[in-house]
Amino acid sequence: MNILGIYSNKGGVGKTTAAVNLSFLAAEAGLKTLVCDLDPQSAASFYFRVKPKLKRNAMGFRKGGKNIARSIKGTDYENLDILPADFTHRNLASTFNKLKRRKRRLNRILDPLRPEYNLIVLDCPPSISLLAENIFNVADYLLVPVIPTTLSVRSHLQLLTFLKKKNYAKDNIFAFFSLVDRRKKMHKELMATISREFKGILHNSIPSLSNIERMGIEREPVQAFAPTSVAAKSYRKLWQEVDETLLD
């Protein structure tokens, strides 16, 4: 049983698309998989055509246990369930803030789901907040999409420092390049340097592709509507690497 957090402190780097496609591939490989949509923007739920819970006011998340299990929906794919986003204007962080042991709330919420799944994938909102700390505490591994630009690399460094301060084990942090434009010289050079200087950079990256953008129209993982596309193949390779290097 593994919990994989797809996380970045930066927005729009491809977290949700990665969470959706990787969990699809995990389920296809036979792992009983749950995607946890932790982002109030509920993009992951949208891709699986599941409506977010609007009225319950994060009650499920607050109490955990049975309430959580009841909110889980089956996706259209075998072995793959989703826990839809479940908030109104309030976000999880502020909900947790009022509770006891607030940095480990997410553990309490996800623990009862462990026996049922082989893999839980967390789609996280971009923030360094209490929610992020909860994510660090519960995830066995963090997978961080990094766009090969100087700005993104700087924020990745920031994240590593932050995690170090929080005593999060370095060995459990992995990154992959996302939204890569192979034609840009700068992208290539940056990727080479970073791969040399940082540990935990995966070999496989995700190029910037129109088929990935199209997911928003199709509301399906790339694998489902364009299984032989370059996009699908890139995620497949990334999944294989994740499966081999991260997961137990």
Added chain:
Amino acid sequence: MNLSVLDGRDGRKIIGDLADYHLLIQEQPKAKNVAIYDTFDWRLFEKSLLLYGAENELILHSLSDYKIVRRTKVDSLPGFAWEFPDGDLKSLLAPILEMRRLLKLTEFRSLFTIYRILNKEQKTVVKLFYEEICRVAQEQTLCVHLHVEPVRGYPRYYRKTVDRLEKMGFVQINPKTMYFDVLKESDKTPGEYSSKLRLQLEPNMRSDEATKIILRSLLRTMKANENYIIEDLDTEFLHDFRVAIRRTRIVLGQIKRVFPADTTKKFQRDFAILGKLSNELRDLDVCLLKENPYKKMVPESLREEINPLFLFLNDKRSKVLEDFKNSLCSAEYSKAVRKWEDFLNEPLAESPTAPNATVPISELARKRIHKRYTEILKTGAQPSETANDHRLHALRIECKKLRYLMEFFFSLFPRRKISRLIKELKSLQDNLGDFNDLCIQRAYLRKTVDELPISGHQAKKTTLAIGSLIGRLEEQTQTAKGSFSEIFTRFASPTNRGLYHELFVATKGKASP
């Protein structure tokens, strides 16, 4: 939820009508040949499992709700558990199948269509798996099966869909019923063969009649296995065949004076000879089934050196099997079996000469079981210093007799109580059986060393490897011996004794008002 369609209705059309209420998607129908597999003794069915193969995939279903338990891709159909690709299907099946081969029970053609009901978001909320089954190369549908699967989190769509389908002509069925229906087409009934005895006797039945019922059922088992022994599909056909012979011999020897003495004696002689015919073949089977555990017992440095032994045994087995097949196909064998069958089918004599022939079977059963039990207590209770090998062998045979008698007469006694006694006896038997098997295997290996057709350097190394194996077996023999007295004490405990007394001695007094 599993449904089938009422006679004369068109399942496909009914499902199509659901489109009046919801968005309904029909996926491309797929036609494929499907085969169902189980062992000869229905091990999967007994565990409520159904294994079927379609194209290059094996799928294991639960027969209680038809849910898929495991599935795996295969290049070719595995016959034995150890031939499955590593994975969770293999690990689930291995302890169930053990050494038995999977047989193809039937083959049919399946036209399989998936329908999905979508909500307004175009999200799947109910799945329908619709299957039409027909005989291979024939048009007419034998049966229709619709499995309605809820999607987690959308219970209301599911309930409504099932409701509608039932109103329009579908009915709920148990997947087991469907399994029986499909197999009936190939004249098979799930569970029809079992290596366990399933006898139903009446307490007041004449003893000669009851005895013949038992013997007939044993003859059926022999015949059921005969042909498969010749085909050599797995080792258990011979095993069951031999057990039936052994049981027959114990019936003849233990249910005394129910037939004329010379008749009994003659058949006892026949079965003794028949039993011996396959002794060597069974010894070889036991040894070869143990190839892997044996290899593990040999120190790693010598492990490869033991291979000539198994090559030799395999070779020898083909010859011994050939001999045994010839005996099974011989005129003598069929004559002996025919005579036996004639005797069993003969009508009962109105006033038989054998003194126990007309005694009610429950009376005779009690007497015989009690006799065997007291015998065992006597043999087993000798002081433990004399727990020599000889005595343990004698005890094992005594126990086997008692066990078989209790199983033959199982239906005559209160179920719970006799089951408990059998269970208690079984743990003693397991201990004695281990001990005996180990002794036999050691002796067999020692004998085989002299027969090995190798010489020189290799011979020395192989002998060394076998020697170390025999050493390990010797250790295990001592362990089995060591735990004997504790197990026996439990068997001879006052509670157990009391229960034997209650069932097999005191019932008479109790029955009278």
